[in-house]
Every structure is written in structure tokens, then in C-alpha cells.
Amino acid sequence: MSSPITTISDIGKHEGQTVTIRGWLYNLRESGKLLFPQFRDGSGLIQGVVPKNAVAPEVFDAVKGLTQESTQGLTQQLTQ
Numbered sequence: 045m046s047s048p049i050t051t052i053s054d055i056g057k058h059e060g061q062t063v064t065i066r067g068w069l070y071n072l073r074e075s076g077k078l079l080f081p082q083f084r085d086g087s088g089l090i091q092g093v094v095p096k097n098a099v100a101p102e103v104f105d106a107v108k109g110l111t112q113e114s115t116q117g118l119t120q121q122l123t124q
Contacts, residue, residue, distance in 0.1 A: 053087035
């Protein structure tokens with residue numbers, strides 16, 4: 045079963061659920077073993093956190109290799 049697709053502006057309605065957003069990478073900041081990807085869609089901006097020790101090395105490297113304004117689909121369980 046696929047996750048529901050939502051916009052960033054409506055993300056707060058889905059806390060605790062797994063959803064998909066579609067947009068593009070606005071910015072990617074790095075602080076040691078943490079990545080902070082910021083994604084945009086037509087409705088807003090959201091930032092994620094990717095701790096190096098919480099994901100497989102290939103996932104961390106894939107996020108680190110994203111280019112600005114690249115189109116992305118992101119599926120994740122939402123937490124506050």
C-alpha cells in the first residue's frame with residue numbers, strides 16, 4: 045500500500061503518519077555527521093535531519109550527493 049501524498053503546507057495534518065511529499069531540494073546544509081536537507085514545493089518549505097549513524101552509508105551518501113533544485117519524492121513517517 046502506498047503512502048498518501050500531501051503538500052508541505054498540509055504536513056501538520058499528518059503528524060505520526062507516513063506520507064509522501066513531492067518537490068525539489070532547496071538547500072542542503074551539513075554539520076559533521078548530520079545533514080539538513082530543505083525541500084520546497086509550491087506550498088512551502090520543510091527541513092529534514094539525516095544523522096549519519098541512523099541510516100545506511102549509501103543513503104547518507106545519496107542525500108549528501110543531491111544537487112540544488114533536483115526534483116525529489118520523499119516518503120517518511122512524520123515526527124515533530
